Amino acid sequence: MLASEIALTGKQKRFLRALGSTLAPVVQIGKGGIMASVIDTTVQVLTAREIIKVRVLRNSPQEPKMAIAALAEATGAELVQVIGRNGLLYKKNQEKSKLELP
Secondary structure, three states: OOOOOOOOOHHHHHHHHHHHOOOOEEEEEOOOOOOHHHHHHHHHHHHHHOEEEEEEOOOOOOOHHHHHHHHHHHHOOEEEEEEOOEEEEEOOOOOOOOOOOO
8 A cells, every 4th residue: 555655744734634634434334344345435536525524433343543553554544634534645646736835
């Protein structure tokens, strides 16, 4: 797996956290944990939106931080933030970037 070329700076993470505060979770990790279908869906949504919110449901076998970090690693996305059971992932779309980071 390839991680992002360059780690996000504090200023960029702050910018992404502000954008993510209004987002609704679009990917949920449930009792099946991180399955191939969850990874595929996450990659598709990240390609379309670049920044997404992920929710770990209470019946998930993994701790929220571990589950979101594992999903970020599996998709090659940057983990921006984890608060409670919600996490924010960012992955730049190389062909059609929608977000311009500071």
